[in-house]
Amino acid sequence: MLIRGPSRRYQLIRRSWLPRAIVLGALVLSCFTAASSQEGTRIRQPFEGIAAQADQARDANDLERALVLYRRALAIRPGWAEGWWSLGTILYERDNYAEAAQAFRRVVSLRPDHGSANVMLGLCEFDLGQDNPALTHIQRGRQLGILKDPHLARVMLYHEGLLFLRKGRFEDAQQALSVLSRDGGDGEELMLALGMSALYIFPAKLPPDGSTAREVVIRVGKTEFLAAAKKFDEARREYSSVTDEFPETANIHFAFGRFLLSLGEVDQAVAAFQRQVQASPEHVPARLQIAAAWYRINSAGALKYAEEAVKLEPGRPFAHYLLGLLYLDTQNFSGAISELETAKRSYSTLPQLYFALGNAYARAGRKADADRARAVFARLNAQNEKESEAMYYGEKPSGLSEQRLDSGAPGKPPE
Amino acid sequence: MTAFTRRDLLKALGTSFVLPRGVGVLPSRWFPRAAPSGLSPFEERAQALFEQVPPAISGILWKHVNGRSPSYYLPETTGAGCAFLDYDSDGWLDIYLVNSGRCDFFEPNPPLRNALYRNNRDGSFTDVTEKAGVSGGGYGMGAAVGDYDGDGYPDLFLSQYGRSILYHNNGNGTFTDVTEKAGVAVLGWASSAVWFDYDNDGKLDLFVCRFVDFDKSKNKLCGNEQAGERFYCIPRVYHPARSWLFHNNGDGTFTDVSQESGISKVLGKAWGVVATDINNDGLIDLFVANDTVPNFLFLNRGHGKFEEIGLEAGVAFSQDGQARSGMGVDSADFDQDGWQDLFVTNVDQEMYSIYHNVRDGSFDDLAGPLGIGVTTRLMSGWGVKFFDFDNDGNVDLFIANGHPDDKIEAHSNRVTYKEPLLVFRNTGKAFENVSASAGSVFSESFAARGLAVGDFNNDGAVDVLVAVNDGAPILLRNVAAQGNHWLGVRLVGKRANPDGIGARIIWQAGDQKRSRLKTGGGSFLSSHDPREVLGIGSRTKIENLEIRWPQPSGKVETFTELPIDRYITIVEGSGIK
Numbered sequence: 001m002l003i004r005g006p007s008r009r010y011q012l013i014r015r016s017w018l019p020r021a022i023v024l025g026a027l028v029l030s031c032f033t034a035a036s037s038q039e040g041t042r043i044r045q046p047f048e049g050i051a052a053q054a055d056q057a058r059d060a061n062d063l064e065r066a067l068v069l070y071r072r073a074l075a076i077r078p079g080w081a082e083g084w085w086s087l088g089t090i091l092y093e094r095d096n097y098a099e100a101a102q103a104f105r106r107v108v109s110l111r112p113d114h115g116s117a118n119v120m121l122g123l124c125e126f127d128l129g130q131d132n133p134a135l136t137h138i139q140r141g142r143q144l145g146i147l148k149d150p151h152l153a154r155v156m157l158y159h160e161g162l163l164f165l166r167k168g169r170f171e172d173a174q175q176a177l178s179v180l181s182r183d184g185g186d187g188e189e190l191m192l193a194l195g196m197s198a199l200y201i202f203p204a205k206l207p208p209d210g211s212t213a214r215e216v217v218i219r220v221g222k223t224e225f226l227a228a229a230k231k232f233d234e235a236r237r238e239y240s241s242v243t244d245e246f247p248e249t250a251n252i253h254f255a256f257g258r259f260l261l262s263l264g265e266v267d268q269a270v271a272a273f274q275r276q277v278q279a280s281p282e283h284v285p286a287r288l289q290i291a292a293a294w295y296r297i298n299s300a301g302a303l304k305y306a307e308e309a310v311k312l313e314p315g316r317p318f319a320h321y322l323l324g325l326l327y328l329d330t331q332n333f334s335g336a337i338s339e340l341e342t343a344k345r346s347y348s349t350l351p352q353l354y355f356a357l358g359n360a361y362a363r364a365g366r367k368a369d370a371d372r373a374r375a376v377f378a379r380l381n382a383q384n385e386k387e388s389e390a391m392y393y394g395e396k397p398s399g400l401s402e403q404r405l406d407s408g409a410p411g412k413p414p415e
Numbered sequence: 416m417t418a419f420t421r422r423d424l425l426k427a428l429g430t431s432f433v434l435p436r437g438v439g440v441l442p443s444r445w446f447p448r449a450a451p452s453g454l455s456p457f458e459e460r461a462q463a464l465f466e467q468v469p470p471a472i473s474g475i476l477w478k479h480v481n482g483r484s485p486s487y488y489l490p491e492t493t494g495a496g497c498a499f500l501d502y503d504s505d506g507w508l509d510i511y512l513v514n515s516g517r518c519d520f521f522e523p524n525p526p527l528r529n530a531l532y533r534n535n536r537d538g539s540f541t542d543v544t545e546k547a548g549v550s551g552g553g554y555g556m557g558a559a560v561g562d563y564d565g566d567g568y569p570d571l572f573l574s575q576y577g578r579s580i581l582y583h584n585n586g587n588g589t590f591t592d593v594t595e596k597a598g599v600a601v602l603g604w605a606s607s608a609v610w611f612d613y614d615n616d617g618k619l620d621l622f623v624c625r626f627v628d629f630d631k632s633k634n635k636l637c638g639n640e641q642a643g644e645r646f647y648c649i650p651r652v653y654h655p656a657r658s659w660l661f662h663n664n665g666d667g668t669f670t671d672v673s674q675e676s677g678i679s680k681v682l683g684k685a686w687g688v689v690a691t692d693i694n695n696d697g698l699i700d701l702f703v704a705n706d707t708v709p710n711f712l713f714l715n716r717g718h719g720k721f722e723e724i725g726l727e728a729g730v731a732f733s734q735d736g737q738a739r740s741g742m743g744v745d746s747a748d749f750d751q752d753g754w755q756d757l758f759v760t761n762v763d764q765e766m767y768s769i770y771h772n773v774r775d776g777s778f779d780d781l782a783g784p785l786g787i788g789v790t791t792r793l794m795s796g797w798g799v800k801f802f803d804f805d806n807d808g809n810v811d812l813f814i815a816n817g818h819p820d821d822k823i824e825a826h827s828n829r830v831t832y833k834e835p836l837l838v839f840r841n842t843g844k845a846f847e848n849v850s851a852s853a854g855s856v857f858s859e860s861f862a863a864r865g866l867a868v869g870d871f872n873n874d875g876a877v878d879v880l881v882a883v884n885d886g887a888p889i890l891l892r893n894v895a896a897q898g899n900h901w902l903g904v905r906l907v908g909k910r911a912n913p914d915g916i917g918a919r920i921i922w923q924a925g926d927q928k929r930s931r932l933k934t935g936g937g938s939f940l941s942s943h944d945p946r947e948v949l950g951i952g953s954r955t956k957i958e959n960l961e962i963r964w965p966q967p968s969g970k971v972e973t974f975t976e977l978p979i980d981r982y983i984t985i986v987e988g989s990g991i992k
Contacts, residue, residue: 296780392646400735
């Protein structure tokens with residue numbers, strides 16, 4: 001269910017939202033319609049008559065007839081964004097995602113700033129298995145702002161979370177699903193998705209229904225739900241309990257550690273990550289979490305973990321980047337330069353990488369190289385600043401985050 | 416001389432970061448991270464450090480009004496500042512509080528005004544604003560106090576969103592708006608300002624931070640228009656602007672030297688500024704906190720020129736190369752190695768920075784090893800000040816906090832709008848978070864902004880004034896220094912600048928030798944007691960006090976047989992008065 005499409009619950013929510021969405025969306029688009037109505041002056045009577053009939057049929061829930069009439073009206077006036085919106089929502093309602101996507105694509109091309117149309121297009125693409133454009137459109141819609149409708153917001157966040165899960169961007173999934181939890185989302189599907197994001201489980205590897213492992217995922221999800229509701233003490237107790245009961249569950253100490261880290265409890269978090277390393281000696285992300293948590297606080301102590309991570313997974317650029325930062329912080333400039341240059345092969349457009357390299361070169365006395373690295377940093381940083389889209393304060397990741405640096409690239413969940 | 420490096424830190428040398436110069440500082444185990452829960456040895460024996468003076472006692476009934484509107488104009492959430500100043504030169508600190516007011520987006524009815532409270536010398540204050548003529552008249556931001564004409568009476572620069580004001584102190588309890596006449600009329604969003612003598616000509620010049628390029632017509636909607644959600648914008652969405660530097664001509668007028676000095680070469684979103692000397696060359700530098708763009712470190716190259724070296728110095732960005740939301744700044748030599756260190760407050764998730772001077776023009780952020788990073792990770796800081804609250808001879812740290820977005824709790828799990836005050840005690844080995852036992856006010860939360868320090872009751876214990884956005888100010892009486900001895904010093908420059916900014920004070924009390932540079936400004940939108948309180952702990956005698964006046968005199972004066980537990984005034988070239 002989670003692998004192939006949206007949950008029944010969120011589909012039900014989606015459908016209960018649709019009639020209102022048609023009206024709300026049409027209202028939002030009506031300004032545009034009025035502005036563009038001049039194009040059809042010569043054929044006003046036929047178009048307006050058909051459009052009115054289409055709206056009547058839609059309102060009367062005669063969707064078959066509404067479809068025919070909207071298509072006829074849009075053939076006369078293809079710039080009628082409101083008509084494409086109504087057509088798209090009816091097609092979506094009828095699970096005709098391919099044609100609905102085409103309709104919403106027309107709305108988006110006519111009104112690129114229409115957030116809800118972007119989201120609807122993304123939802124269609126989700127159902128069509130087109131994950132990359134689906135995520136792009138949902139995120140764009142979210143940034144643009146959507147209709148004031150809690151159901152649409154929840155459906156959007158849920159699907160965004162699922163798309164992140166499919167791509168292995170578990171931290172991003174967790175963030176989207178936490179927002180959904182705060183915004184009134186609930187139900188087993190959400191708990192399951194939250195649990196998967198915390199435990200770094202790809203949808204394809206979800207334990208079977210009815211299994212104990214699945215129950216553990218749901219319990220972890222419920223714990224994350226408590227955290228999202230700011231019930232931190234309860235969440236801590238529940239995390240502690242579930243990790244004690246199921247210490248062998250993959251990534252469970254890792255999830256607990258990340259939860260503790262989010263509370264700023266570094267020592268306890270590191271202890272949890274260390275338990276994870278003990279339980280799964282090949283666990284690279286837990287080592288990287290320890291190294292990142294201790295960076296600047298206990299860089300000398302963190303070195304061991306970053307070095308082990310690089311040894312276990314030499315192809316992981318974040319491990320090289322982090323090790324480079326730690327070498328820099330412990331005055332091993334040649335080691336820092338070597339690791340950062342390795343990381344540069346994958347992070348060639350990451351300003352922070354050049355910032356660190358500039359510092360490492362400067363400390364090593366390589367002034368010319370430092371100046372060059374700093375110049376690249378300044379250029380990339382200015383570019384990033386222009387592209388930055390956050391306009392208001394909100395939940396944002398703290399410290400060094402592999403997924404933030406790797407965003408777009410597939411995640412590497414531990415086995 | 417061996418430079419302090421992080422390698423020194425790891426080599427585990429020494430026992431205290433208050434060490435002779437050239438000796439490395441401590442390993443990380445000597446910097447136990449501040450633990451908010453659980454009692455430290457200091458907390459176990461401590462009583463409250465600060466007591467709030469209620470309005471019923473202080474007589475300070477004035478409140479800040481931010482004029483919060485549905486349009487979420489950014490200035491609403493950023494003010495305001497406050498100041499300790501002795502406006503009537505009677506030896507007792509008075510209080511100045513800045514309010515919002517009429518501007519292009521705000522028409523308060525009834526009108527709002529700033530407040531000047533005269534010290535009644537009994538712990539209470541009297542509102543003398545109207546008589547003094549300093550009620551403001553715009554959307555106020557901060558206050559910078561300095562005797563720019565050397566007449567012995569402190570003048571007041573009021574920074575505002577809109578038109579800032581320079582109030583000249585007439586010496587008779589009144590002030591005159593001389594903004595235009597003096598040539599310091601700045602239009603735009605001015606924030607913190609500082610008086611200092613950048614060209615060592617013995618006259619106080621004026622640096623004024625400018626925040627973003629903003630007016631009502633440029634207000635942006637940040638949120639979700641279709642959902643009707645609106646929040647205060649991250650300043651990232653507004654364009655940066657140039658700050659101002661004014662040269663004091665010595666005749667009551669100033670010349671805008673922003674361009675030729677190099678100050679206006681770089682555009683920032685400046686909030687806090689401190690005038691300090693980072694390389695001990697006798698030329699005062701400026702450290703400026705910028706919001707969402709890199710901080711500035713303006714190195715004074717002499718001959719009226721500044722060079723911005725923030726990136727090379729390692730103070731422009733976070734350690735992982737991110738520009739942060741710099742708010743308040745300060746500077747002090749917290750480890751007594753003879754070199755000025757820096758502090759900057761940021762918003763949540765960014766952590767505040769305490770930059771240790773590496774002595775080669777660069778700095779090392781010790782927020783991580785000192786525990787300040789972990790403690791402040793979820794907090795947003797504004798006013799900040801290094802000062803020795805317990806008079807043990809080590810400069811401690813006080814920070815005012817509060818998130819800029821009053822709706823942050825709607826979209827953040829762990830960050831709150833109102834936040835507690837923080838106080839860290841410098842043990843000589845570490846900064847220990849002693850907030851939990853510092854007094855009941857530290858268990859409350861505020862939308863704190865400006866922070867000024869000064870000894871309003873002349874007991875030698877430096878008190879604290881905190882300005883609260885859309886609320887009453889908090890006046891805190893210091894009760895932490897009881898039992899420790901001190902000497903309060905007011906410096907009056909004659910050839911050097913009148914406020915003695917840039918003077919170095921060195922004192923020896925028994926086994927304890929300390930050195931302090933008199934900095935200018937610091938904190939956020941606020942101004943402080945011009946006197947320096949020299950704490951000597953339980954020692955009962957100061958054997959030696961040396962004043963190294965800044966240029967143009969550069970005079971070095973040494974005093975012995977000094978009194979303690981009282982204030983003295985040292986007039987350059989004339990001794991103790």
